[in-house]
Every structure is written in structure tokens, then in C-alpha cells.
Amino acid sequence: MVVVGAGAAGLATALKLAPLPVLVLSAGPILADQPGAGSAATGWAQGGIAAAIDADDHPGLHAADTIAAGAGLVDPAMAARITAAAPACIDWLMAIGTRFDSDASGRPTPGLEAAHSRPRILHAGGDATGHAILAALLVRARATPSIQIIEHARATALYRDAAGGIAGLGVTIADRPATIAAPAVVLATGGIGGLYAATTNPPGATGSGLALAAGLGARLRDLEFVQMHPTAIDIGRDPMPLASEALRGAGAVLIDDRGHRLMAGVDGGDLAPRDVVARAVAAATAQGRRVFLDGTKAIGRDFARRFPNAHAACVAVGLDPVRQAIPVAAAAHYHMGGIAVDGRGRTSIDGLWAVGEVAATGLHGANRLASNSLLEALVCGGWAAEDIAGRLPADQPSGAMEVSASASMAAPTSRSRMIARTLRRMMTATTGTIRDRDGLDRMIAQADAVIDDPTLPGTLHDRALVCRLIAEAARNRPISIGAHYRRDSGAGDDSAPAWQPPLKRSAIISQHAHP
Structure with a gap:
């Protein structure tokens, strides 16, 4: 079988499928030496991975926070399943070599991020969590005999058999066309942030998996919900470096060019849900004001140690975040929508699964809770692998690859x-x-x-x-919900898709916390 994509979701799927043979395709180099490079968006992820592992926390509270952030569109059953699986996911990551930032006893030390009611965000290398997790996954995958990884391989088409199921796919490998026969394909192609001029995503994150699935008529859902990160570092780089939400969790505050607190008087303040903060930043920018993230007091001299990537991005352009506030802007960061899947990762096309950001599981609703994405990718990749393994014989070949003799494809004009x-x-x-x-x-x-x-x-x-x-x-969708904000919103319009307003956080927690 074939997994298209080699980020956290794709590699977790391949590893959980062992010893079944798997061919993993990556559109470019999977991982660079430094975070914020490489083709897999996982390697760019700074914020961390959410898991209720502390004694005063519980997966039910994690689920409640997820539902509250999602503006009434989260699938409660999916939120409960994924958050319940989080502690075991962390144990597995540590077992394969992920080194989380820990206390003296070696136990990971959770931090706080927006809209979480408890500190439950685990980091690795400060703001290099995704890079650390991807490095551990990649080492394990390359040491697994049943996994073959091909870089610079991009899927271009999906093929169906006579019964309508997946028969294989067309790819380009080093710009040469190829055909791969496969009875099962997993799309783990990532998000769509590269479609935007202001983005924190890799340039290749252009929704290629969505295009492939749409070409077969697969069901898609919630495509309008694109999460903007409120604190992309506005220093003229493309993509924009990220000032992780963990900076605000550590006490950094948003100010405008007059020194006024941007989130003063807003429920949750600087740790309000991302859609609220992003709109405040965008509105100030539209009014001609510059917005800054000021960590000089709360983080100060500890900046380079705690947030090395954000620090390096600033220093590279002559900005010292220890003494100066960081200019920020809202930028495309994460896609809550995607290919509709069930709890096993199955799409509406037989033989086609989707995991990670390209999939829409119902976990995120209209607004993703911070640091739930790496968790979803890893957990759902494992579930998809279990489902596929139950459908394929143990001796299933990974597919015969036939590379045509045609010339390399033309470079973009x-x-x-x-x-x-x-x-x-x-x-x-x-x-x-x-x-x-x-x-x-x-x-x-x-x-x-x-x-x-x-x-x-x-x-x-x-x-x-x-x-x-x-x-x-x-x-x-003419009404405003979560990350989807219409300035011409017709709230209550009968033509709008049905949705349920979010419950107050206290009510949700009482429903989902353990007795």
C-alpha cells in the first residue's frame, strides 16, 4: 500500500502498519537540519502537542476545551476518543525516542496555551516540538524494513478499478512520471496554507490531497474553516516565521504601536481563542496600526533558551526579542476542513484513507484548539493503520512501480x-x-x-x-462561526447550514469531566 505524505500522520500510519509493506511518498526532503524547513509541515510545528497527563487534568477536560473552542461544530464523540488516546500517544512517542522538555525526574512538563483550562501542552526543544517528533518518527521509519520512503515524489492522480475502489496512483518521481498499483492509499498530504500570501506553512502546502480526492468525487467538509495564526512574525519573509502561542502562554502580550494592550477587556485576554485574537490583530492592521508581541518582561533573557526558533528568526533581521517587541500579523496556519473521514480514517471512496491536516475528522469544528493537530495526526494515523491492516492480507505487496521513459516534466514558467x-x-x-x-x-x-x-x-x-x-x-456559509468570519454576516439567516452555539465552558466541563 502507499502513504502519500511523510509528516507525523503519514509516518505514524506507516509505522503502525508494520510489518505490512508500505511505500511512503514525500513531495520533497522530509526534514531539514533546522526547524521551519523541509517539506513536511510537522517539522515546522512549534506550539507542542496537547495531552492531559497531569494529576489535576483529565481527558474529559481536554475534550471539553476542544468542544468549547470549536464553536458548536466539534464532534463530541471524536473529541472524547482522541483526547482519551493522548496519554498513550505521548508514551509511544517517548518510546520511539522523542525527548520532551522535562523536569528533574524526567517527566514532561506541560505548558499552557490559549483556550486550554489546564497546562497540558508538551514541548520538545522549546519551540521545536514538531521537528523533534518528526525526527524521531523518521529515524524509526527508516529503520523499519517494511517501510520504503521515496523523497521528491508527488502524487498527481488517483486511479479506480472497475468496482469503483482505489487501484493505484500516478506520481512524478524527480519530475519523471510513474504509475503505482496499490489496493489502498492513505492521503497524508497536509494543509493549504501555501495558497495564501501570508502564511506560516511550507510553500508546498497547497491542498494537493484535496485536489486528488475532489477529482474522484470524494466527500469534502468544512473547507471554509481556515485558522489564522495571530502571531506570525512580520519581518518580510515568505513563509512567515511563527511566534508560537506558547510565548503568550509564558506571559508575552500583544500591544499596538502606541503601546496599548490589544486584548485588554476581551474574555481570555491574550490567551483568548485563536479566531478572536486573529481578528483583533487583523482589525488593528486594517486600521493602519502595527501590532507587536512583547515578551521583554515575561520572558526577557530566557528568550533564546525557551524559544530558540522565534529568537533566531528575529535576530536574523537585527531584532532582539529580549529587549524589543516582535512585529506580528495574522497569517494562514491550519485547515480545520478537508476530506471527510470516519473514525477509522476512511473516506467516501473505497480503498482511500485520509489522515492529518488533509482529513476532516470533526475534532476541530470551526476553530482548532491549540496543539491538537499533532495529536490528531498521530492518533488517527494509528487508527487508519489498524483499519487497513484488518482489510489487507499479511503478504500484500506494496505495489509494482513502472517508471515511464518519457522526459522530465517542464519546469514552471x-x-x-x-x-x-x-x-x-x-x-x-x-x-x-x-x-x-x-x-x-x-x-x-x-x-x-x-x-x-x-x-x-x-x-x-x-x-x-x-x-x-x-x-x-x-x-x-453566510453567517460567522469560529475562524470563518463574514463582515457581511447574516446571523440567523435561514439559508445558513445548521449549527449549535457553543455551551459555556463550565457546562461543557461538567459534562465531560470524570465524576
Whole structure:
């Protein structure tokens, strides 16, 4: 079988499938020497991984916080299952070599992030958690005989058999076309942040898995819910470096260029849910004010040790976060929507699974709770592996790869690059933090023009298709919910999809906490 994607979700799936043979495809180099590089978004993740492991915490409280953050659209059963699986997931990560930041006894020390009622965020290397987890997964995967990893391999098409199930896929390997026969395919292709001009994601995060699934008519859901991170470091880099939410958990505060506290008087303050903070940052920016994250008092001289990646990004442009506030802006960070899957990772296409950010499990609802994404990727990757293993014979081959003799594919032209830049700018302007009908219509029209142009390459058509799908989903939900904010919101509009307003946090906790 084939796993497309080599981040946390893809590698966890492959490892849990052992000893079944698995071919793992990565669109580029999986992991760079430093965090914030490599093709897998896991390696860029700074915030941490959430798990209720302290004595005064419980998975039920974790589930309650998840549901509260999701604005009424979280699947409570999925939240309960995934949060209950979190402690065992942490044990497994430690067993395969992940070294979490720990106390003198060697026990991981949880920190606090926005909308969590307890400190339950585990970090590794300060703000290098994703890099540390991915490194451990990759070492274990490369040492597992049943796993074959091919880098610079991009899936271009999914093929069906006569019964309508998955038969295999088309790929390019080092820009040469290939065909892989496979009775099972797992999409673990990551998110869509690279579709935006302002993003914290790798450039390759352009929704390729969504395009593949949409091409087969797979069911998609919640595409309009794109989480903007409120504290991307605004220093002119693309992608934008991230100032992890853990900085605010450690006491850093948001201020404007007049020194005023941006979140003063807001419920939750600087640790309010991300959609609330992101809109406050975007609104201030739209008014011509600059926004800064000030950690000089709360973190100060400890900045480089506790947050080495954010510190290095600042120092590289001559900014000293020990003494200076960090300029920040809202940027595309995580996609709550994706390919609709059940509790086993199955899509609506027989033989096709999806895990990680490309999948929509129902865990995140309209607004992801901080640091739940790595947890979801690892846990759901394991569940998908269990389901696949129960359906395939133990001696199932991973597929015969037939590389054609045709020449390498043409490199992107200057026109293609210009069109991609235009799409990115329009996505940030029209389908970003604050949206309205006119802007979404413009985005759809621009995407259609690209899709309808036969002279443009298929990769650009796929990019435009995903842009269109997100913009169309946002246009079709006229009310504001969670990360989806319409300035022209018709709250209570009968044409809007049904949803339930979130319960107050106290009520949710009483329902989900242990007796």
C-alpha cells in the first residue's frame, strides 16, 4: 500500500502498519537540519502537542476545551476518543525516542496555551516540538524494513478499478512520471496554507490531497474553516516565521504601536481563542496600526533558551526579542476542513484513507484548539493503520512501480509563477481572516479563469481548484462561526447550514469531566 505524505500522520500510519509493506511518498526532503524547513509541515510545528497527563487534568477536560473552542461544530464523540488516546500517544512517542522538555525526574512538563483550562501542552526543544517528533518518527521509519520512503515524489492522480475502489496512483518521481498499483492509499498530504500570501506553512502546502480526492468525487467538509495564526512574525519573509502561542502562554502580550494592550477587556485576554485574537490583530492592521508581541518582561533573557526558533528568526533581521517587541500579523496556519473521514480514517471512496491536516475528522469544528493537530495526526494515523491492516492480507505487496521513459516534466514558467502569486495574494485578501460576499465572488472568478485555461499546467489547475473550493464554501456559509468570519454576516439567516452555539465552558466541563 502507499502513504502519500511523510509528516507525523503519514509516518505514524506507516509505522503502525508494520510489518505490512508500505511505500511512503514525500513531495520533497522530509526534514531539514533546522526547524521551519523541509517539506513536511510537522517539522515546522512549534506550539507542542496537547495531552492531559497531569494529576489535576483529565481527558474529559481536554475534550471539553476542544468542544468549547470549536464553536458548536466539534464532534463530541471524536473529541472524547482522541483526547482519551493522548496519554498513550505521548508514551509511544517517548518510546520511539522523542525527548520532551522535562523536569528533574524526567517527566514532561506541560505548558499552557490559549483556550486550554489546564497546562497540558508538551514541548520538545522549546519551540521545536514538531521537528523533534518528526525526527524521531523518521529515524524509526527508516529503520523499519517494511517501510520504503521515496523523497521528491508527488502524487498527481488517483486511479479506480472497475468496482469503483482505489487501484493505484500516478506520481512524478524527480519530475519523471510513474504509475503505482496499490489496493489502498492513505492521503497524508497536509494543509493549504501555501495558497495564501501570508502564511506560516511550507510553500508546498497547497491542498494537493484535496485536489486528488475532489477529482474522484470524494466527500469534502468544512473547507471554509481556515485558522489564522495571530502571531506570525512580520519581518518580510515568505513563509512567515511563527511566534508560537506558547510565548503568550509564558506571559508575552500583544500591544499596538502606541503601546496599548490589544486584548485588554476581551474574555481570555491574550490567551483568548485563536479566531478572536486573529481578528483583533487583523482589525488593528486594517486600521493602519502595527501590532507587536512583547515578551521583554515575561520572558526577557530566557528568550533564546525557551524559544530558540522565534529568537533566531528575529535576530536574523537585527531584532532582539529580549529587549524589543516582535512585529506580528495574522497569517494562514491550519485547515480545520478537508476530506471527510470516519473514525477509522476512511473516506467516501473505497480503498482511500485520509489522515492529518488533509482529513476532516470533526475534532476541530470551526476553530482548532491549540496543539491538537499533532495529536490528531498521530492518533488517527494509528487508527487508519489498524483499519487497513484488518482489510489487507499479511503478504500484500506494496505495489509494482513502472517508471515511464518519457522526459522530465517542464519546469514552471514565469507566467505560471506570476499566476500562483496572484492567487496567493487574492486568497489572503478575500478568503483570509475577514471575508465578504464580493471578495469571495472575485476569488471564485479568478480561480475559474485559471482552471479553464488549458495552456496552464495541471499543478496550477489543482491549486486554483482548491482555492475555489475554499472560497465557495466560505461564500455558501453566510453567517460567522469560529475562524470563518463574514463582515457581511447574516446571523440567523435561514439559508445558513445548521449549527449549535457553543455551551459555556463550565457546562461543557461538567459534562465531560470524570465524576
